[in-house]
Amino acid sequence: MSDADPQARRNAPALTLHVPEPPYRPGDTPDFSSLVVPPAGATARPDTTAEPRETFPLTDALVRVLDEDGRAVGAWDPKLDPDTIRKMLRDMVIVRVFDDRMYRAQRQGKTSFYMKCTGEEAIAVATAGAMHRDDMHFPTYRQQGLLVSRGYPLTKMMCQIYSNAGDHMKGRQLPIMYSDKEHGFFSISGNLGTQYPQAVGWAMASAIKGDSRIAMGWIGDGATAEGDFHSAMTFATVYNAPVILAVVNNQWAISSFSGLAGAERATFAARAVGYGMAGLRVDGNDALAVYAAVQWASERARSNNGPTLIEFFTYRAEGHSTSDDPTGYRPAGEAQQWPLGDPIARLRQHLVALGEWDDERHDALVKQADAEVRAAQKEAEKLGILSEQGRENIESMFEDVYADVPWNVAEQRDQALKEAQG
Amino acid sequence: MATMNMIQAINSAHKVTMARDPDVVVFGEDVGYFGGVFRATEGLQREFGITRCFDAPISEGGIVGTAVGMAAYGLKPVVEIQFADYIYPGYDQIVSEVARMRYRTAAEWTMPMVIRTPYGGGIFGGQTHSQSPEALFTHVAGLKVVIPSNPYDAKGLLIAAIEDPDPVVFFEPKRIYNGPFDGHHDRPVTPWAKRAEAEVPDDHYTVPLGQARVVREGAELTVLTYGTMVHVAAAAAEENGVDAEIIDLRTLVPLDIATIEASVKKTGRCLVVVEATRTSGFASELVTLVQERCFYHLEAPVERVTGWDTPYPHAYEWAYFPGPKRMKFALEKVMAD
Numbered sequence: 001m002s003d004a005d006p007q008a009r010r011n012a013p014a015l016t017l018h019v020p021e022p023p024y025r026p027g028d029t030p031d032f033s034s035l036v037v038p039p040a041g042a043t044a045r046p047d048t049t050a051e052p053r054e055t056f057p058l059t060d061a062l063v064r065v066l067d068e069d070g071r072a073v074g075a076w077d078p079k080l081d082p083d084t085i086r087k088m089l090r091d092m093v094i095v096r097v098f099d100d101r102m103y104r105a106q107r108q109g110k111t112s113f114y115m116k117c118t119g120e121e122a123i124a125v126a127t128a129g130a131m132h133r134d135d136m137h138f139p140t141y142r143q144q145g146l147l148v149s150r151g152y153p154l155t156k157m158m159c160q161i162y163s164n165a166g167d168h169m170k171g172r173q174l175p176i177m178y179s180d181k182e183h184g185f186f187s188i189s190g191n192l193g194t195q196y197p198q199a200v201g202w203a204m205a206s207a208i209k210g211d212s213r214i215a216m217g218w219i220g221d222g223a224t225a226e227g228d229f230h231s232a233m234t235f236a237t238v239y240n241a242p243v244i245l246a247v248v249n250n251q252w253a254i255s256s257f258s259g260l261a262g263a264e265r266a267t268f269a270a271r272a273v274g275y276g277m278a279g280l281r282v283d284g285n286d287a288l289a290v291y292a293a294v295q296w297a298s299e300r301a302r303s304n305n306g307p308t309l310i311e312f313f314t315y316r317a318e319g320h321s322t323s324d325d326p327t328g329y330r331p332a333g334e335a336q337q338w339p340l341g342d343p344i345a346r347l348r349q350h351l352v353a354l355g356e357w358d359d360e361r362h363d364a365l366v367k368q369a370d371a372e373v374r375a376a377q378k379e380a381e382k383l384g385i386l387s388e389q390g391r392e393n394i395e396s397m398f399e400d401v402y403a404d405v406p407w408n409v410a411e412q413r414d415q416a417l418k419e420a421q422g
Numbered sequence: 423m424a425t426m427n428m429i430q431a432i433n434s435a436h437k438v439t440m441a442r443d444p445d446v447v448v449f450g451e452d453v454g455y456f457g458g459v460f461r462a463t464e465g466l467q468r469e470f471g472i473t474r475c476f477d478a479p480i481s482e483g484g485i486v487g488t489a490v491g492m493a494a495y496g497l498k499p500v501v502e503i504q505f506a507d508y509i510y511p512g513y514d515q516i517v518s519e520v521a522r523m524r525y526r527t528a529a530e531w532t533m534p535m536v537i538r539t540p541y542g543g544g545i546f547g548g549q550t551h552s553q554s555p556e557a558l559f560t561h562v563a564g565l566k567v568v569i570p571s572n573p574y575d576a577k578g579l580l581i582a583a584i585e586d587p588d589p590v591v592f593f594e595p596k597r598i599y600n601g602p603f604d605g606h607h608d609r610p611v612t613p614w615a616k617r618a619e620a621e622v623p624d625d626h627y628t629v630p631l632g633q634a635r636v637v638r639e640g641a642e643l644t645v646l647t648y649g650t651m652v653h654v655a656a657a658a659a660e661e662n663g664v665d666a667e668i669i670d671l672r673t674l675v676p677l678d679i680a681t682i683e684a685s686v687k688k689t690g691r692c693l694v695v696v697e698a699t700r701t702s703g704f705a706s707e708l709v710t711l712v713q714e715r716c717f718y719h720l721e722a723p724v725e726r727v728t729g730w731d732t733p734y735p736h737a738y739e740w741a742y743f744p745g746p747k748r749m750k751f752a753l754e755k756v757m758a759d
Contacts, residue, residue, distance in 0.1 A: 136494075136495075138491070168528060168530065169526065169527055169528045169530070170528045172525060172526055172528065173526050173527075177526075179526075179527045179530055179531065180530075181530050181531065186494060186531070187523065187526060187527045187530070187531055189518065189519060191514060191518040191519070194487065194490075194514065194515060194518060194519050196487070197483065197484050197487025197488050197490075197491065197515075198487055198488070198490045198491035198494065198519070199491060200484075200487075200488050200491060201487060201488030201489060201490060201491025201492045201494075201495075201499075202491035202492065202494055202495045203491070204488060204491070204492060205447075205491065205492040205495035205496070205497045206495060207473075208447060208473045208474075208492075208497070209495075209497075215491070227483050227511065228483060228484075228487060228514075228515075230481075231479075231481045231483045231484030231487060231488075232484070232487070234479050234481060234484060235478075235479060235481070235484050235487075235488050238479055399528075400524050400525045400528055400529045401524070401525050401563050401564055402524070402564065402566070402588045402676075403524070403529075403532075403587040403588055406632075406675075406676040407676070407679055408676075408677070408679075409563075
């Protein structure tokens with residue numbers, strides 16, 4: 001067909017633009033029956049020294065360990081001792097209770113903003129368990145489980161949320177944008193995706209120095225569309241960086257379903273194939289599968305066998321943040337229909353199946369978690385809530401722009417102090 | 423002491439700091455084996471090994487993004503962005519991450535790094551190899567911005583920048599890499615070797631950030647400038663018989679306001695000379711500061727010489743570049759009555 005053939009042009013179909021839409025909107029009855037959920041234990045576990053291509057089938061599969069009856073099955077079973085599992089369950093429960101308390105604190109006007117990770121607790125908590133305490137994380141805003149699991153004081157987290165005197169970031173960051181060097185937790189950015197190449201750079205530095213510590217970068221399904229995702233993947237493979245790159249696919253980026261990041265065409269784990277990176281797709285609501293996958297990728301990175309992209313397939317059970325109402329764009333009951341279940345319920349069921357847990361102990365755990373979180377909140381509130389902040393110590397606002405205060409910032413500080421007194 | 427052009431001086435600054443500090447790493451597009459398209463990193467990989475100086479993928483966002491991670495680890499990355507015109511894919515990392523890390527974490531994490539990048543016109547580079555985007559960086563709290571105008575300053579400022587605890591964007595005026603440029607494009611280029619500023623110590627020394635240099639003392643007019651335009655402005659003042667005090671700012675952030683203020687109060691007149699586009703440029707900031715601080719000492723309105731508010735047009739290089747003609751008109755205007 002040539003350009004000079006206007007008749008042929010006229011007969012060509014009109015081009016159409018595909019704008020992805022989620023299958024269900026408010027008022028619809030969600031139905032996940034067409035979602036392929038492979039049985040637990042069905043996926044092979046390659047050696048941690050395997051060539052990346054041996055993992056490629058796993059990018060379109062789903063690594064699952066816990067079966068319907070709560071038993072751990074298959075090659076990926078990390079065979080953890082009951083104490084380790086109980087510790088994970090405890091941390092996940094703490095995270096959930098903490099989220100509920102802080103959500104409520106925001107609703108009570110004690111802070112401006114909060115983000116829960118309900119339904120995703122297993123991902124950060126089991127990851128922390130599977131990695132070394134001094135490995136470095138470049139998280140997003142839904143990995144509070146890393147801090148909890150590494151023993152970061154709950155009071156300090158809350159002080160950050162309240163921007164009060166106990167906030168070591170001096171009230172400069174939005175609530176939940178934690179940072180703690182001591183706990184290997186890099187400062188969270190609100191600019192999505194930026195932390196991904198940063199994780200790769202940290203891992204490159206560790207390799208340059210002949211260190212043994214590895215890094216892990218975190219991103220959500222939505223932000224994989226950012227250029228930073230591509231540059232991180234490229235640098236990680238080019239330099240064989242000792243890094244794990246996680247995509248937490250909770251299927252929702254505020255109101256945009258994962259199709260807007262390309263999920264209608266391929267899994268997020270399958271992005272690894274094009275870069276020649278090892279890739280795994282994992283049931284993110286299965287703590288043991290998460291643990292096993294991260295352990296596998298850690299071993300791989302630590303032995304110079306290269307980076308791994310892991311997609312944690314999960315579901316964002318609640319709103320994006322306290323500023324979001326998901327009933328405006330998805331069916332209200334969708335979270336309850338999600339076929340991969342609740343990560344806490346599944347791990348609890350597993351411990352019970354092992355004979356290592358029962359309802360009584362679980363109730364006691366929840367009660368204890370609740371008491372612990374309440375006590376932490378009481379401590380934190382002694383140091384103030386957000387509405388009381390921002391009036392004292394105004395000069396601190398002008399510190400840390402640079403190591404030294406330049407003349408222009410000093411002049412502005414003096415003016416701000418005058419305004420505050422006036 | 424050796425005679426160096428700006429490239430050699432910049433290369434020497436890398437060598438001196440890499441030898442002194444094992445945490446300094448250098449990477450960027452073509453900087454490793456090949457030594458950079460302008461040769462600024464030549465020999466570094468040979469001397470310090472492939473993990474201290476290496477090539478990067480064509481990804482400015484990736485270069486700056488990984489540099490953030492390296493700085494977080496404890497290294498001091500010195501990265502090259504091949505042309506300032508290519509820096510924009512890294513802009514988000516620079517503005518949202520590099521610049522603000524110290525502040526947002528109350529100094530728990532800091533970003534000691536240098537982002538080097540050749541900038542400016544006069545080399546027939548067209549619109550993608552001629553831009554002067556320094557104002558996009560001086561506008562960002564947390565960044566330092568440095569622009570040398572000769573070999574001695576280039577080495578001393580670069581060493582100071584690498585040793586600085588804060589991130590520095592280091593713009594190199596590529597038109598004068600090999601020799602100063604007085605704006606007369608039709609005349610032969612003078613090599614640096616004939617100039618005193620080409621005498622560069624082989625060893626470590628610094629030119630402190632935040633200190634301007636009075637290139638020429640004068641009584642009638644203060645000229646505030648930096649980069650290539652230092653030489654264009656100095657030549658024009660001389661050709662037009664104006665006894666001008668030429669101030670090479672050298673560091674735009676933090677700015678040496680004391681030197682500026684003292685000079686303008688002495689001369690009573692001020693001309694700001696930059697290569698960049700006019701509207702919302704750094705020249706505008708300088709004019710404002712002079713107006714705020716020296717108004718009652720001024721005998722004439724402060725004038726600006728700048729590039730035009732158009733993209734950089736390839737074939738019209740010399741109609742665009744703020745050269746001797748534009749300087750002459752501005753000098754006449756600022757010196758009138």
